[in-house]
Amino acid sequence: MxxxxxxxxxxxxxxxGHFGGSRGWFARVAHAVAAHSPLSAHSHDSADKTDAALETSSRGMRVLAVSFAVLMVTAAVQAVIVLASGSVALLGDTLHNVADALTAVPLAIAFSLGRRAATRRFTYGYGRAEDLAGIVIVLLIAASAALAGYEAVTRLLNPQDLRAVAWVAGAAVVGFAGNEWVARYRIKVGREIGSAALVADGLHARTDGFTSLAVLLGAGGAALGFPLADPIVGLLITFAICFVLRDAAREIYHRLMDAxxxxxxxxxxxxxxxxxxxxxxxxxxxxxxxxxxxxxxxxxxxxxxxxxxxxxxxxxxxxxxxxxxxxxxxxxxxxxxxxxxxxxxxxxxxxxxxx
Missing domain, CATH: 3.30.70.1350 (Cation efflux protein, cytoplasmic domain)
Structure with a gap:
């Protein structure tokens, strides 16, 4: 045997088995093996695999950096409109976008940890840090759903008039466009590199895009003389967020269970x-x-x-x-x-x- x-x-x-360290380190080892082994071609194939693994982490970091910048710009535009309109719904959407941008922090930490070399304690390396980041993201999605539901119920009980409705609607469109672009970008790259956490983070961005649509529809209802449109649509969006939460939680659960x-x-x-x-x-x-x-x-x-x-x-x-x-x-x-x-x-x- x-x-x-x-x-x-x-x-x-x-x-x-070694998926951390630098490319230079690996290249020296691969060259040393190639010098005395008939398997040198396979050793170079392995070097290519390790380089590809490092590249996937680099792609993940680029996605996080770009999406963080896009969402912060989106939130900044919305914040200006919040000051001009006094819209509580838009304020909530702005805070959602800031929170979504900040989910890049645990993922960036996870991608950085994943590039570290395996040790005698962590013999498989630190790749599972992505799953831990995924748990944080699922919790953030759940918090978004809870906050959206709370805001909707509060608005039902205490309807409020909106000022500068057209500007609020424009800010809602900006919020939806920014979140949907980031969602598609994160989900696409996450699936290409096999990162469940990045996919979950993309789904989280999509939930905030739904919240922006709620602000838009609510503003439309207010313009037509129906102030309860905002909280009613907000409740519907809360249910939509719960479905996204279910999908994200299932994906992270499967990874944690080695499915x-x-x-x-x-x-x-x-x-x-x-x-x-x-x-x-x-x-x-x-x-x-x-x-x-x-x-x-x-x-x-x-x-x-x-x-x-x-x-x-x-x-x-x-x-x-x-x-x-x-x-x-x-x-x-x-x-x-x-x-x-x-x-x-x-x-x-x-x-x-x-x-």
């Missing part, structure tokens, strides 16, 4: 089954760590195959997985002997193993 983890322990690792799309497991099994020398695919386990996938798989090879040959099959299986499975950064491949008939190679572990 050959465990591909031994391959990494003896100095022939390809660096798939993956079953189609990815099927794809991994097909990739492994197509590797020469693999008789059968055993267990396949995938998990997200930050915005990167990690895999632990078992394959069965001929029982009379030499350790060197079995190791070569494991290396090829790892190579194929990392190249063909989207956003997979590291894989541990464990080889088991296939045959002879009736042999139980895990008899001593039968009471300890679970599948």
């Amino acid at each position: 050959t465990d591909h983890r031994d391959h990494e322990a003896h100095g022939h690792g390809h660096g798939h 993956v799309d079953p189609a990815l497991v099927d794809q991994a099994e097909r990739i492994l089954g197509g590797v020469a020398g693999v008789h059968r695919v055993g267990s396949v386990r995938l998990r997200w760590i930050g915005h990167a996938l990690h895999a632990e798989v078992e394959i069965l090879v001929d029982h009379d195959m030499s350790v060197v040959d079995a190791h070569a099959v494991a290396v090829e299986a790892e190579h194929r997985l990392i190249h063909e499975l989207p956003r997979l950064r590291a894989a541990t491949v464990h080889t088991d002997p296939h045959g002879p008939a009736g042999a139980d190679h895990h008899a001593s572990l039968s009471t300890h193993r679970s599948r």
Whole structure:
């Protein structure tokens, strides 16, 4: 029985488990391995993977910086109109936009932590910091829903007239446009780099866009002589925010519980089954760590195959997985002997193993 983890322990690792540090550090290690290993091409592939991982974090940081700037400009424009109109609804929307901009702070911290190298305590690195940031974002969405509902009920009980209705409507349009642009940007990049937290943050921006629409419709109702339009629409928007909250909470919950799309497991099994020398695919386990996938798989090879040959099959299986499975950064491949008939190679572990 050959465990591909031994391959990494003896100095022939390809660096798939190391997703922090600098590119220069990794390049020096990759060059050192290439100098004496027939697997040098695969080592360079690993360097490309690590560079790609660093690039995804850099993209995440760029998204946060751009969206923070857009939302702060949007809030500043709205704040000027608040002073001129005295609109409490627009004030609430402005505060929502400021709060949404500030969600970039925990995400920026998470992306920065995720780039740190693994340690002997945090052996998988710090990628799960994104999931913690996702929890903070879900709580902020919940707080937005509670605040929107509170404001709507308060307005129903104490209707107020609006001044400078046209300006309030214009500010609401600015608020919606700014939030919707940021939402689309965050969600698009978040899905491309596999960041559930960034997707959740995009959904949060969308909820604040809905709140801006409520201000617009409320202003329209006030212009038509129906002051209760604002709080009624506000209640409807509160329900919409709750649906967004449900979707964001579900996505973060799945990440915290190590859930993956079953189609990815099927794809991994097909990739492994197509590797020469693999008789059968055993267990396949995938998990997200930050915005990167990690895999632990078992394959069965001929029982009379030499350790060197079995190791070569494991290396090829790892190579194929990392190249063909989207956003997979590291894989541990464990080889088991296939045959002879009736042999139980895990008899001593039968009471300890679970599948």
